[in-house]
Amino acid sequence: xxxxxxxxxxxxxxxxxxxxxxxxxxxxxxxxxxxxxxxxxxxxxxxxxxxxxxxxxxxxxxxxxxxxxxxxxxxxxxxxxxxxxxxxxxxxxxxxxxxxxxxxxxxxxxxxxxxxxxxxxxxxxxxxxxxxxxxxxxxxxxxxxxxxxxxxxxxxxxxxxxxxxxxxxxxxxxxxxxxxxxxxxxxxxxxxxxxxxxxxxxxxxxxxxxxxxxxxxxxxxxxxxxxxxxxxxxxxxxxxxxxxxxxxxxxxxxxxxxxxxxxxxxxxxxxxxxxxxxxxxxxxxxxxxx
Amino acid sequence: xxxxxxxxxxxxxxxxxxxxxxxxxxxxxxxxxxxxxxxxxxxxxxxxxxxxxxxxxxxxxxxxxxxxxxxxxxxxxxxxxxxxxxxxxxxxxxxxxxxxxxxxxxxxxxxxxxxxxxxxxxxxxxxxxxxxxxxxxxxxxxxxxxxxxxxxxxxxxxxxxxxxxxxxxxxxxxxxxxxxxxxxxxxxxxxxxxxxxxxxxxxxxxxxxxxxxxxxxxxxxxxxxxxxxxxxxxxxxxxxxxxxxxxxxxxxxxxxxxxxxxxxxxxx
Numbered sequence: 001x002x003x004x005x006x007x008x009x010x011x012x013x014x015x016x017x018x019x020x021x022x023x024x025x026x027x028x029x030x031x032x033x034x035x036x037x038x039x040x041x042x043x044x045x046x047x048x049x050x051x052x053x054x055x056x057x058x059x060x061x062x063x064x065x066x067x068x069x070x071x072x073x074x075x076x077x078x079x080x081x082x083x084x085x086x087x088x089x090x091x092x093x094x095x096x097x098x099x100x101x102x103x104x105x106x107x108x109x110x111x112x113x114x115x116x117x118x119x120x121x122x123x124x125x126x127x128x129x130x131x132x133x134x135x136x137x138x139x140x141x142x143x144x145x146x147x148x149x150x151x152x153x154x155x156x157x158x159x160x161x162x163x164x165x166x167x168x169x170x171x172x173x174x175x176x177x178x179x180x181x182x183x184x185x186x187x188x189x190x191x192x193x194x195x196x197x198x199x200x201x202x203x204x205x206x207x208x209x210x211x212x213x214x215x216x217x218x219x220x221x222x223x224x225x226x227x228x229x230x231x232x233x234x235x236x237x238x239x240x241x242x243x244x245x246x247x248x249x250x251x252x253x254x255x256x257x258x259x260x261x262x263x264x265x266x267x268x269x270x271x272x273x274x275x276x277x278x279x280x281x282x283x284x285x286x287x288x289x290x
Numbered sequence: 291x292x293x294x295x296x297x298x299x300x301x302x303x304x305x306x307x308x309x310x311x312x313x314x315x316x317x318x319x320x321x322x323x324x325x326x327x328x329x330x331x332x333x334x335x336x337x338x339x340x341x342x343x344x345x346x347x348x349x350x351x352x353x354x355x356x357x358x359x360x361x362x363x364x365x366x367x368x369x370x371x372x373x374x375x376x377x378x379x380x381x382x383x384x385x386x387x388x389x390x391x392x393x394x395x396x397x398x399x400x401x402x403x404x405x406x407x408x409x410x411x412x413x414x415x416x417x418x419x420x421x422x423x424x425x426x427x428x429x430x431x432x433x434x435x436x437x438x439x440x441x442x443x444x445x446x447x448x449x450x451x452x453x454x455x456x457x458x459x460x461x462x463x464x465x466x467x468x469x470x471x472x473x474x475x476x477x478x479x480x481x482x483x484x485x486x487x488x489x490x491x492x493x494x495x496x497x498x499x500x501x502x503x504x505x506x507x508x509x510x511x512x513x514x515x516x517x518x519x520x521x522x523x524x525x526x527x528x529x530x531x532x533x534x535x536x537x538x539x540x541x542x543x544x545x546x547x548x549x550x551x552x553x554x555x556x557x558x
Contacts, residue, residue: 014396018396018397018400021393021397022397022401025397026409141545142545144544144548145491145540145544145545145548146537146541147495147498147499147515147518147540148404148495148499149499149503149518150498150502150518150521150537153502153521153522153524154521154527157521157524157525157526157527158527226401227402229402230403230404230405233405233503234502234503237503238502238503238522248408248409249503251412252408252409252411252412252505253412253416253504253505255413255416257412257413260409260412264401264405264409267401267402267405271400271401271402272400275400
């Protein structure tokens, strides 16, 4: 129990440290990005020299990276994530409006990808037919060789839901690992002994295979969240789905850096939490088995 | 060598030769516009038809392939060298160096690859000349793509540091740089080769994704990404199937790299 608390504490510390470091890195990049100092208002012919000077004075504090970052952190802690330069709306409102759609898309996509991966991987391990192996390798290999953005475009062409596109992007990565793992576990001596004693396939699966593969599959599940979040950008952008991925793409095209920094921190948080949760759950499962 | 690998080698040689001979196979170049034949279907003059402003698609595919096949390995080389420097050295030195290197790689790896690329690309000016856009795109791939390889190399170098032969060499009086270059680096080579080969298809696919999203190579310079962007305008798959030629070519090349990759992975 104590060990588990240490593990959770360690992960929490790592998440906070990575977020703070990531935030500083993002703020530095934003500050150093070409065009950061440009203010369109300065080009307004109605403004006199004093007004232009006043505008520059107002942004003077942003020149120091640490000052800029601390000010950003202070505002973030008070719920103010700034205003999008391109869309002219508070970043918090934009993210709040778009987060539910992305969450739904990712949950469904990941669910479908894992269902497909595990079904095919289990079938490959049970059937042990070389033709089936070749078939699944070719299918997963094909999806692996097609850019995520092309899969998104094809899903638009065939009127398929965006979640299916995400599933097809994530599936080959998870299938490869799950298949190798299951084939390896099914060839272990204790499984052969269980089969020789006449145990049913379902009993072997749930009593002797699942406990062994769960921690490792959970680790891959954590990584698959990161893959799915990355896939959400082309899928939402090209399928016209107004989610966070589409917002990130719009922010990138418009060089809306305040919005992009906030999305970066949000995405980092999601992937770190997913990986930490996978690690902690895997640890609990492993301990229970021992 | 298995049949699959032989076919992969043959496919790569064929595609590379064709792209290298682009100047002879398509002497008019990738940007020449045939205004009288815009959006034309395949014919004996334009083997893959023309695009919406009348440019020969076959020429653009050849030149685009050349750009992707030249610069993806260059970016892979850059990322592998960076990984070797940061990961290999940190793993060999161990202690705080290794922990710092791992923390930095963790920071990069906590962001999805495509998202990291898009965010970094957005920090660069978007209205740049085509040549600069090509360099920026592939330079970004090389500069950001080293973290996974660095992690692998750090772990390998750390295990080499505590291996028997390195300990024996140290006991025999070898220290510092000499030990690193004579005993550690040669044993890192198979892992470096594998990481180099792994990065090439990853970078090819990443460039294609960036291109389709409008953040890759700028017009009129062709690349697989900008060529695949044409698929956006399709209404149905069967309507103009020749527009899928760049996708088929890309899939063949990436599959060939993947097939050859398994041999490198075995070697590593």
